[in-house]
Every structure is written in C-alpha cells, then in structure tokens.
Amino acid sequence: MATLVHGFDWPDRLVVGTVGQPGSRTFYLQARTGKQMVSVALEKEQSAALAERIEEVLDELMVEDGNPFSVPALTPEGLVDNDPLEQPVEEQFRAGAMGLGWDPATAQIVIEAFPYVEIDADELAAEEIDVVELEPTEVMVVRIPVGTARAFAKRTREVVGAGRPICPLCRVPMDSDEHVCELPDGFR
Structure with a gap:
C-alpha cells in the first residue's frame, strides 16, 4: 500500500499547541493550508527537541558566508502566532x-512526522520483520521558510515551558501548592 502523505508546502499556519491542563496536556503539531488541516500528537519531549533542533539549523545557516538565505537572528514580529x-x-x-x-x-x-509503530518484542525475537512491513501508512511533511521556522521554534519553546512550575529544590514538576520535595539523601 502507498504511503498517504499529508503535505504542506508554505502552509498558512504551523504551530505546536496543547489540549488539557498542565500535568496532563497533549501536544499537537498542527498544520493548515486553506481548509486542509492535520493535527499530529507529539510528546512534550519531541516538541522541545524539534524546537531546539530547528534553532540549531537556523543558527548554522545564519553564520554561512554572508547569510545567503537571509535567516533572521530573532523572530520576525509579523510571524508571531500566539x-x-x-x-x-x-x-x-x-x-x-x-x-x-x-x-x-x-x-x-x-x-517530517511518522506514525508511532508498536512492535511486539516477542514477535521481533521470534522472527525477522520484513522491512516492507515497517513502511509508514502515512506521513506529515511540512515545508516552511526560515522566518516562519524561527517563529515556530519560539512559540514551541514557550508552549513547552508553560507547563507546571519546577520545584527549585528537587527539580520535580509541582502539581499544587502542597508540593512535598523529594530531595535525595543527604539534602535536608
């Protein structure tokens, strides 16, 4: 079966956002062009890693001789999407x-975002899985210009950081005002 490609070249909108309350949020990568819209669920860590890596790529491109791709150092004001x-x-x-x-x-x-594939460990040990079986049934492919990428990364970092506050002592997310630190032995 052919892979279904949800392609977005120069989308009208690309954001990472959440549904739910801090501590139980679901992260989504959402792209829209016209009436076509696709939302792909992500882990918080995937969202953070994506933003970080985009920033790294943009920073590497920016320092090339004369910045030939006009990569902005900061997020262009008109591209901010909150x-x-x-x-x-x-x-x-x-x-x-x-x-x-x-x-x-x-x-x-x-x-590019590919679906999560669950493979049974017992099945994997018992037999070799044909590579064709691991071809994704669908994929989301989004292409964005450098300014939009800078704005996307900034927003994504802000969304990831908007969760539960981190306890300054034990570095564990605090669920309420009644947080009890779980400090390692020797710290009291």
Whole structure:
C-alpha cells in the first residue's frame, strides 16, 4: 500500500499547541493550508527537541558566508502566532519518529512526522520483520521558510515551558501548592 502523505508546502499556519491542563496536556503539531488541516500528537519531549533542533539549523545557516538565505537572528514580529490550536483538534496519528531537513533549493526547513509503530518484542525475537512491513501508512511533511521556522521554534519553546512550575529544590514538576520535595539523601 502507498504511503498517504499529508503535505504542506508554505502552509498558512504551523504551530505546536496543547489540549488539557498542565500535568496532563497533549501536544499537537498542527498544520493548515486553506481548509486542509492535520493535527499530529507529539510528546512534550519531541516538541522541545524539534524546537531546539530547528534553532540549531537556523543558527548554522545564519553564520554561512554572508547569510545567503537571509535567516533572521530573532523572530520576525509579523510571524508571531500566539493563537490556540484550531478546533476541532482531531488526531491524525501519534508521532513516533520525526525528521528535520533543509532544502537549499527553496530555502525551507522540512519537518517530517511518522506514525508511532508498536512492535511486539516477542514477535521481533521470534522472527525477522520484513522491512516492507515497517513502511509508514502515512506521513506529515511540512515545508516552511526560515522566518516562519524561527517563529515556530519560539512559540514551541514557550508552549513547552508553560507547563507546571519546577520545584527549585528537587527539580520535580509541582502539581499544587502542597508540593512535598523529594530531595535525595543527604539534602535536608
């Protein structure tokens, strides 16, 4: 079966946002072009890693001789998007593997999200899995220009950081005002 590609070249909107309260939020990568909209569930760590890696790629491109791709050092004001996820949020799939690339021909960051695939460990040990079986049934591919990528990374870092506050002593997320530190032995 052919892989279904949810492709977004120069999307109208690309954001990471959440549904739920801090401590039980679900993160989504949401892309929209016109009426086509796809929401892919992510882990918080995937969201943070994606933003961090995009920033790294942009910073590397920016220091190339003369900044040939006009990569902005800061988020362009007109590209800031602080709006919530578009409703309804309907999960297309939960992301497992993700890819990040650079297309110099179009000067775009390319983000790929592949569905999470669960493989039974007993089945894996008992027999070899044919590589064809591991071909994804669908994939989300989004291509964005450098300014949009900078704004996307900034927003994503802010969304990830908007969760539960971290206890300054034990570094564990605090669920309430009644937080009890779980300090390691020797710290009291």
